[in-house]
Amino acid sequence: MKIELSSPMLQAMLGTRAGMVPGVAEQAEASAGPGFAQTMKSAIDQVDAQQHAASDKTAAVESGQSDDLIGAMLSSQEAGLSFSMMMQVRNKLMSAFDDIIKMQV
Structure with a gap:
């Protein structure tokens, strides 16, 4: 039934x-x-997209296609900060995982 x-x-x-x-x-x-793995993959994809956009803006300024030097620098700094934050989250997760593994049951 x-x-x-x-x-x-x-x-x-x-x-x-x-x-x-x-x-x-x-x-x-x-x-x-969405689960944890999907959320983390989405965050990593966003950081990757920011880094590619910053690289494209920097390449455009270097080749003379664009004169937005300030925009390229800001984009590069933003991508760097996003990557740094992602690495800090990764380090915290790895530390928490190590703590769980070391727990006495």
Whole structure:
């Protein structure tokens, strides 16, 4: 017999029991949104895009196609700061992972 998830109360009750009821965990994961790995990949892609844009602006200034030196420098600094922040987040994550691995169970 299949249970119809028609009432919001029943959905909320099943959502809290997602770890105990087979099949509900997959439904809860599907509606949870993007996961941690997808979020990190998106952040890395954004930093990469900023670095490519800064490189393109710098190349345009160097070749004489553009005279926006200030824009190229600001873009380069922004890309550098974004990369630095991404590395700090990576270092914090690795430190937290190391702490979890070293925990006594």
